[in-house]
Amino acid sequence: MSFPAVITLWFVNAADVAAVVSREPKADRGFGRKYLAQLNPTWPITPIGQFPLNRSTQPSRDEFYIAGYPGITIVQTFVDSISKLSEVPPRLLRSVAAADVYAFGVGTDSTFAGFAHFHGDSVRRAFSATRTTIFEDVGLPQPFEAPYWAGEMAQQIGGISLPFEPCDLATAAQESWLGLDVSPTGPDINVVAYAVDGRPEPKVNTTVKRSPSTNEAAAKFAASRSDYDDYQAIDTEPEGDGFATVVDQSLTAAQRLGQRLMRGARGVKNNVIERIRHSDRRSSD
Template identity: 25%
Template sequence: MGAKTALLVFADRHPADLLRRAPALSPEATARLVVRTNPGWNGATAERRSLRHALYPPEGTVHAGSFPEVDVLCDQQVMVDRPSALPDHLLEAGAHRGRTILHAMHSVVDWFAYAVWEDGTLVRALSVSPGDGVIEDIGAPLDFEPPYWAGEHPVEPVPGWPGAGEPYPLRFHPLDLGEAALRALLGFVVEGLPLPTDIDAGSVELAGFRVPVTDPLTQEEIDEFRRTRALQRFTYGPDGTLVPVED
């Protein structure tokens, strides 16, 4: 899986109902959304991209669109380990909408997090990864979750992959749950076969903006990461399976 998302949506109704006909964004309202969420923005713009291809913009770039009854922001600053701790200025940007949806996942570490606020009140927040387990679990699971917690979508081992003989730390793969959440909450998926009821995320156009990089890692943090994480490299053996490289 190569799915990554950094998505924050403010909506008065189900986002899929509002985006299904690919409405045209409002340039003025979209610029106001970017100012509220990135106060240091100096007016610089970037190329437009479709929602499908803007879900995880590079640092220093955001993609956004303000449409009738729904605002969409793709921005790496929404990727917080604990969704309940989403910075206030991001939540306040959608205070005029009835529902706020956060969806974030990163395939490199198999991490997924999402949260839903109704009229400013947090009703559900979840953050999971195989390395850290359940990082945050607030509120009752939404309707798409129970089959995953019940073990109906187990992770099948991949022959030759490191740890293939060990049970997966979770009862499901976080990115599988992330795809289910994306469809249930926003009406489309990143990977997998689309359903007839899914929206065409490729037809929803977002504007691009160059913004200051927020909260960059310090050299001390980078050094600490390298000190506490052992780098393990792998290569393919004669039989095609992965084997560790001994340095």
């Protein structure tokens, strides 16, 4: 039995993964293109986005999310069929030379999940399962696994089911091995997304006309009159109907705000004067 899943590979040559990622470096579009061209020279490669991996939707078929940082390469993609993370397709597993490779997988339509740590050519630890079936359990359980096996991290459903959700254990493995918070609350793990199915690159319409915002109009107005005397009459010449309207609205709003502030200040002042005026009366009482 095997499952469609999204797998994430971390190729690590850096001593401190968290230190590199915590600086939130930007992913290089050129690196991803070169990586995919070497993986399969016949693919038509199309950039389709750039965003944080830990705050994005999962890739679909024929999509790759890629980042190349100093000493670290991240590749996330969809696979049609997998049941053991130690059996990640070799073309992916060996696509980047690294001292350590960490693989994590989560099923797209099942409770399947797993993780594996490769050091050189050997598998140090690998585990893959659904909530009711273990497909792989290689190496000794790591300390981070203890509360999951003890049933402390999930509601128990009885029967032959595991005492935890496999996807939760896979996330714990990722955070423990990488020393990094990979949840949406962690630092941005910036990646570039690519498609290899020939789709065109998304178009961004840059010709849409819009009226200037109030802030933009006010800034433009202030810049053009930055040297005028506060008490000097200003002879303004609007630069267009839209701009004049926004400026008028800005000035009107400012005048109204100033009037309200003046009224409030006078009220506070009168209240203070009255308190001072009657303070001797209160003390004598």
